[in-house]
Amino acid sequence: MSYKRKVITxxxxxxxxxxxxxxxxRAKAEGDYLIVGVSSDALNFNKKQRYPIYPQDQRLKIVKSLKFVDYVFIEESLELKVEYIRQFSADILVMGDDWKGRFDDMEKYCEVIYLPRTPSISTTEIIEVVKNN
Structure with missing residues (x-):
């Protein structure tokens, strides 16, 4: 099956x-095929100085189980975004608008769309609430 527009996030x-x-x-609605890079445990530690609550194999399985996600892989490095876009022949990069402007340089390789985050929900806030209760 050939896909018209591949989206990566x-x-x-x-x-x-x-x-x-x-x-x-909403990312899937931007195209025909949704590819999701799930940050590795090591990448998450490098970004946030903490490991995720759920290990990468469990997070991968959760995302993979969604009916609107077509393909999932482990993202090993933030610096490899261009390689991932090329590897999967992505037409569109979708990111949350909390990253607005940070990926504008990817416009050389694909369209870049920043989508608004869901208001009043954040993984970091959820973790803090659980830790403090």
Missing amino acids: FGTFDVFHIGHINILE
């Missing part, structure tokens, strides 16, 4: 919540 997808569902559904 990335995230940690830890403590999976409705905001993750919303952004992935």
